[in-house]
Amino acid sequence: MRVLLVEDEATLAAQLAERLRAEGMVVDVAADGREGLYHGEEFDYDVAVVDIGLPELDGVSLIRRLREQDRAVPVLILTARDGWQDKVNGLEAGADDYLAKPFHYEELLARLRALVRRAAGHASAVLRHGPIELDTTTKEVRVDGARVDLTAYEYNLLEYLMLHPSKVVSKTELTEHLYAQDFERDSNVIEVFVGRLRRKLDPAGARRPIDTIRGQGYRLAEP
Amino acid sequence: MRGRRPVSLRLRLLAAAGVVLLGFLSTTGFVLDRAFRASVDDNAREQLRVRVLALLGSAEVVDGVLTEPARLPEPRYASPGSGLYARILDATGRPVWRSRSLEATAFTLPTPPPRPPGTSDFDRLDLPGLPPLYRYAFGVLWEGPVGDAAYTIEVALDRAPFRAEARAFRRELFLWLGGAGAGLLVLQLGLLAAALAPLGRVAAEVRRVEQGETTELDGDWPVELSGLARALERLIESERARQARYRTTLDDLAHSLKTPLAILRNALSDGAARGDPAALEEARGQLDRMQTIVGHHLQRASVARNPLAVPALGLAEPVRRIVAGLERLYAERGLCLETAVPEGLAVAVDERDLYEIVGNLADNACKYGRRAVRVSARATEGGVELLVEDDGPGVPEALRRHVLARGARADTVQAGQGIGLALVTELVASYDGALAIDASPLGGAAVRVLLPAGR
Numbered sequence: 001m002r003v004l005l006v007e008d009e010a011t012l013a014a015q016l017a018e019r020l021r022a023e024g025m026v027v028d029v030a031a032d033g034r035e036g037l038y039h040g041e042e043f044d045y046d047v048a049v050v051d052i053g054l055p056e057l058d059g060v061s062l063i064r065r066l067r068e069q070d071r072a073v074p075v076l077i078l079t080a081r082d083g084w085q086d087k088v089n090g091l092e093a094g095a096d097d098y099l100a101k102p103f104h105y106e107e108l109l110a111r112l113r114a115l116v117r118r119a120a121g122h123a124s125a126v127l128r129h130g131p132i133e134l135d136t137t138t139k140e141v142r143v144d145g146a147r148v149d150l151t152a153y154e155y156n157l158l159e160y161l162m163l164h165p166s167k168v169v170s171k172t173e174l175t176e177h178l179y180a181q182d183f184e185r186d187s188n189v190i191e192v193f194v195g196r197l198r199r200k201l202d203p204a205g206a207r208r209p210i211d212t213i214r215g216q217g218y219r220l221a222e223p
Numbered sequence: 224m225r226g227r228r229p230v231s232l233r234l235r236l237l238a239a240a241g242v243v244l245l246g247f248l249s250t251t252g253f254v255l256d257r258a259f260r261a262s263v264d265d266n267a268r269e270q271l272r273v274r275v276l277a278l279l280g281s282a283e284v285v286d287g288v289l290t291e292p293a294r295l296p297e298p299r300y301a302s303p304g305s306g307l308y309a310r311i312l313d314a315t316g317r318p319v320w321r322s323r324s325l326e327a328t329a330f331t332l333p334t335p336p337p338r339p340p341g342t343s344d345f346d347r348l349d350l351p352g353l354p355p356l357y358r359y360a361f362g363v364l365w366e367g368p369v370g371d372a373a374y375t376i377e378v379a380l381d382r383a384p385f386r387a388e389a390r391a392f393r394r395e396l397f398l399w400l401g402g403a404g405a406g407l408l409v410l411q412l413g414l415l416a417a418a419l420a421p422l423g424r425v426a427a428e429v430r431r432v433e434q435g436e437t438t439e440l441d442g443d444w445p446v447e448l449s450g451l452a453r454a455l456e457r458l459i460e461s462e463r464a465r466q467a468r469y470r471t472t473l474d475d476l477a478h479s480l481k482t483p484l485a486i487l488r489n490a491l492s493d494g495a496a497r498g499d500p501a502a503l504e505e506a507r508g509q510l511d512r513m514q515t516i517v518g519h520h521l522q523r524a525s526v527a528r529n530p531l532a533v534p535a536l537g538l539a540e541p542v543r544r545i546v547a548g549l550e551r552l553y554a555e556r557g558l559c560l561e562t563a564v565p566e567g568l569a570v571a572v573d574e575r576d577l578y579e580i581v582g583n584l585a586d587n588a589c590k591y592g593r594r595a596v597r598v599s600a601r602a603t604e605g606g607v608e609l610l611v612e613d614d615g616p617g618v619p620e621a622l623r624r625h626v627l628a629r630g631a632r633a634d635t636v637q638a639g640q641g642i643g644l645a646l647v648t649e650l651v652a653s654y655d656g657a658l659a660i661d662a663s664p665l666g667g668a669a670v671r672v673l674l675p676a677g678r
Contacts (some may be wrong), residue, residue, distance in 0.1 A: 082518075082581025084545065085575055091548035098552075102514060118555050 001116060001156065002026040002177045004048040006062065007078065008038030008055055014047070019105050020112075024152040026179060029186045033057025045073045046116050046177060049108070052079040052090060060093040067094035074115035076108075113137070120163040127162045130223025132201060132209065134162050143201055153178065155198050157190075161210065161220050170217035194218060232422070233415055240411045241268055248400045259392050263355075263385050268345045271359030274378045275343075279363060282320075282376075295322070303327030306381030308356075325379075328666050330354075338362035338375045347382065355382040355415065388673040421448050424457070432459055476520040483509040483516070522579075522646045535569040535677025536577055538600050545582050546598060560589070563599035569677030570607045575652050577674075584611040584641035584670050591615030595665050602676060606656065609672040612663035623660045647672070 003025050007013040010031070017027045028043070030036035033054040038060070040048060048066075052059040061076050074097075077090040082100035090098055096118070097111050113136045117125065127134045133142040139155055141148045150158065156178050161169060171190045194210060201209045211221045277511040299305035300322040308325040311319045316334045325332070330361040338344065340362045343648050348356040358379045365372050421444060428440040439459070444452040487509040494502020542564045550560055570577065581598070592613030600609045651658045656673045663669035 083575060084578035087582065088541075088544045088548045088578065091551050094545060096551060096554075114555070 001026070001042070001046045001112075001160070004028050004030065004036065004043070004045045004050075004073070006030045006033065006039075006048065006050045006054060006059070007055075008032055014176070016105075016108070018074055020109075023109060024156050026177065033059065033062045037062050037065055040073065041069060044173075044176065046146060047112050047119070048073050048075045049112070050077050050095070051073055052077055052086065053083075060089055063090070063095050072119070074119045076111055076115060078103075090100065110137070116163065122163070124184050127159070129162050129165055129220055130209070131207070132158075134159060141201075148200050150197070150200060153193055154200065157193050157197055158201075161166040161218065165220050168213050168216045168219045173217070228472075232419060236415050236419075237408075237411065240415075242406060244404055244407055244411075249402045252396055252400050255396055257392055260389055263389055264347075267380060267382075267385055268359065271345065271357060271378050271380055272361075274307075274309070274363045275359055275376050278311075278376055278378065279361070282311065291456075300324055306383070308332070308379040310377050312375045312377065316375075319374070324361055332358070332377070332379060335360050335375065335377065337373070340373055347479035348379070355386065356380065357382055357385075395604075400401060421445050425452060429455065451557075472520050476516065478578070479516045479520075480513055483512045487513075519645070533571045533573055533675075535571055536574055537566070537677075538568045538570055538577070538609070539564045539566050541574070541577050542581055542585075542598055542600070545578065545585055549585055549589050556589075557594070558592060559595045561595070561597045561640060563597070565600070565602075568600055568602060568607060571675040571677040579646045580647050580650055580672065580674075581609070581611075583647050584609075584672070586644060587611075587669070588613035588615075588670075592665075597663075597665060603673070605673055606676045609674060610669060612665045612669045613667040614663070614665040615667035617662055617666070617668045618660050622639070636637045637651075 001024070003020055005013060005016055005020070007016065007029070008031055013029050013031070017029050020027045028039055028045075030039050034048065034056040036048075036054070037057060039045075050062060052060045054062065056083055057065075057079055059079075063077070066073065066075070075095045077095045077098045078101055079086055079090070079098060080101045082098075096115055098107060099111060113125070115126070115137060125135060125137045127136065131144045133145075134140075136159065141150055141155065141158065148202050157174065160174065160177055174190050194212075198208075198210055201207075207221070209221050211219045213219060238289060260320060273355045274297070274346065281296050295301055297307065299307040300309055303324055304327065305324045307322075308328070309322040310325055310332070311320040312334070313319050322536065324393065332353075333348075335344070335351065338360055341364075342362050344358075344360045346358055348358050358377060360375055360377045363374050365374060409551065424442065425444075425448060428437070428442070431437045432440070440452050440456055487506050490502045490505040490509065494505070542562055546560050546562050550558070572580070580630070585596065585598055588598075588611050592615045595614045597612045599612075600607055602608075648658055651672055651674070654675055657671075658673075659671045661669050661671065
């Protein structure tokens, strides 16, 4: 999951980024509104966290500019003032949720996951695809009710595929959403992870849960 | 104060009165002076006419020729330099007789045009070489043995005494008018002081309030000032209330933070030093509590409204915007949010406060509602009634009073919905509104709020 974090307060930005990365997310930090807009326009994010009070370009304007360019990335606004007028202004500009400072990391994480799920059209915290069941809250994966242990990368890979079940996901897209920018992009690594994931989900080799579309990428197999 | 201080009211009124007075007095002076001079001229004309008639009576005709009057009616004709002159001219303008006073002078009177008998002419003579004079000429026809002969009798009078009289009158006039003007200005000053006294009293009362000697503006005020005095009283009242609220808030805040601070300190010094996870959990709980307290008091402090002017605010737009926002927030819940607020329905509530009231109530309804939430409003006799309903579990009878208990301290309020509703209750009360909770036909709670109508 790739997250854009636009926060001008360096300490808070660093704490949040560290915490989100610890959850296996890829985080890009922008220190002001203009930088945030640049990132939002250039890259494809699963979710964005935007502080309302930003230098250069305020949060509400940033969101409005992104929406004007048909950028549908779910946005959560962080605000020090939690008056309803501010909330309504943010939501009208195109934000999807708000969180008043100070807040708990857990709350932020839960909201971000909910936003990503919602954007992918899933109402529930538990994603299901055929026999595979993925709980985004507890990060537990079950196949036919039996628990499967996955590493963080394997989990993130599966979650991304399950959030976009009917879509062919390219290796580049996976790399972008699962690894930080400075990570050495080696598509072989993705192949290795996909291979491991296939074995863990389908040890018997009977179901073939992930299809490889030659030259295009991967897709969850029709259940 | 920036720029130049505006001219004082007293000076403005005084200047205005001075200009009016000056105009009035100078016009009066001018008119009176003219009238006086005209009357002096009339007087002189009458004097000269009488003298001409007297001269005519004493003149004699000898051998068909008008001759020197045998007995002059006035000794002044005979004394040189007396200022009274007379002569008789024949039809050709040749003088047939001149008074002694005229003969003794160095000047000669100009020859008047022939005058038809029975007519007279009066004028002022201001000619070089002559003293200023009044002249009266009268044409007569004398019947004689050889026939009728036309003569002109002319009498002139030195104008100097008349001019002196006019000057004296003018001096007197200026003296009186000037005196009257000065007197009236002084009177005006006195009247102004009396008329402006209430303003001075307002200023003095406000100063007394400032210095804390009194709490309200004492006294009855003139109609023109009663509005200002009332507004000042309301301002002072609201300022005092605001100060009191801030003091109370600060006091409450400080006291309610003491307990969690104490627990936090203990937890940190006892357990956290040893890396006890339970102590860390406790510390975190106390931090949460402190945050809740700060939030609560911050919101309470924001319930500070200007009582003087709350402009009317349309209710429909804030409700529409908030409901749109909530639809976005609760998109995944598939709630059916319904609004029924007539356009044009206005309340006398500050915009920020209105957003808090509607936002918190509608948000609560969305949190508790299962599928349906309705926000509606209508005009009633007592104001505007805002109704927020949901189809959730509702609020049990016993809990309603507790939920609405005013002044619930932050440290007794649980995090969550409580603060929002407590804030709404306080806001509504600050507008002298009313808030009630009962059951909605939708199946859940119905929160009914009465707000002042905006005009």
